[in-house]
Amino acid sequence: MQITEIYKSIQGESTHAGLACVFVRLTGCNLRCSWCDSEYTFTGGQRRTLEEVAAEVNRLSPDGGLVEITGGEPMLQEREVVPLMQRLLDAGYTVLLETSGERPLERVPRQVLKIVDVKCPDSGEPDTFHMENLETLSSPDEVKFVLSDRADYEFAREFVKQHSLDRRVKAVLFSPAFSKDARGARDTSYCLLDPRELADWILADSVPARLGLQIHKFIWDPAMKGV
Numbered sequence: 001m002q003i004t005e006i007y008k009s010i011q012g013e014s015t016h017a018g019l020a021c022v023f024v025r026l027t028g029c030n031l032r033c034s035w036c037d038s039e040y041t042f043t044g045g046q047r048r049t050l051e052e053v054a055a056e057v058n059r060l061s062p063d064g065g066l067v068e069i070t071g072g073e074p075m076l077q078e079r080e081v082v083p084l085m086q087r088l089l090d091a092g093y094t095v096l097l098e099t100s101g102e103r104p105l106e107r108v109p110r111q112v113l114k115i116v117d118v119k120c121p122d123s124g125e126p127d128t129f130h131m132e133n134l135e136t137l138s139s140p141d142e143v144k145f146v147l148s149d150r151a152d153y154e155f156a157r158e159f160v161k162q163h164s165l166d167r168r169v170k171a172v173l174f175s176p177a178f179s180k181d182a183r184g185a186r187d188t189s190y191c192l193l194d195p196r197e198l199a200d201w202i203l204a205d206s207v208p209a210r211l212g213l214q215i216h217k218f219i220w221d222p223a224m225k226g227v
């Protein structure tokens with residue numbers, strides 16, 4: 001499979017935020033979100049076999065723990081990444097899959113914890129969510145909306161309501177988008193939507209969502225890769 005990087009860091013998002021995690025970042029994405037902070041994954045990378053990837057994960061975290069399969073869009077390499085996820089599960093890891101929601105997910109092993117995006121209008125990739133993926137979601141999974149403005153928030157609020165998302169999954173995440181030009185300041189000044197405003201909206205509407213911040217962008221320079 002084509003791999004951009006494998007590294008160990010602190011998980012910055014989801015209900016696993018704050019925990020040590022090995023990230024396996026696959027190369028390539030078929031979407032072009034306006035605020036994407038992973039454009040360096042679109043091309044390049046190195047060919048690595050399943051055995052090489054599993055060995056590197058084991059070197060970084062020999063005693064098990066969290067592994068996140070991410071990208072780019074990892075499910076573009078489904079033929080190789082599904083056996084990788086199964087291998088890591090069999091080795092005792094807790095496996096997270098971070099995916100855009102555009103690719104079918106029915107062949108993802110059941111024990112993998114899926115963190116599935118639903119792209120909002122301002123991402124520039126609206127209507128890309130593969131609706132059949134709703135049926136693959138189960139109680140350990142999470143659904144994430146990255147929000148840039150009020151219109152995104154209203155889209156997300158209505159999607160959650162219409163599909164009773166909070167009853168399908170462990171967590172519905174509402175996360176302010178970060179400017180892809182963010183660098184230096186480790187604060188909310190580069191959030192495209194002020195988290196405080198988002199908090200007010202969630203509270204006013206009693207939305208069953210968890211406000212998520214990408215905590216790695218408050219720990220390290222937001223422009224830093226490999227963290």
Ligand code: SF4
Pocket residue numbers: 029030031032033035036037038039071072073100
């Ligand atoms: S799906 Fe993810 S990697 Fe692909 S363009 Fe959007 S944010 Fe970037």
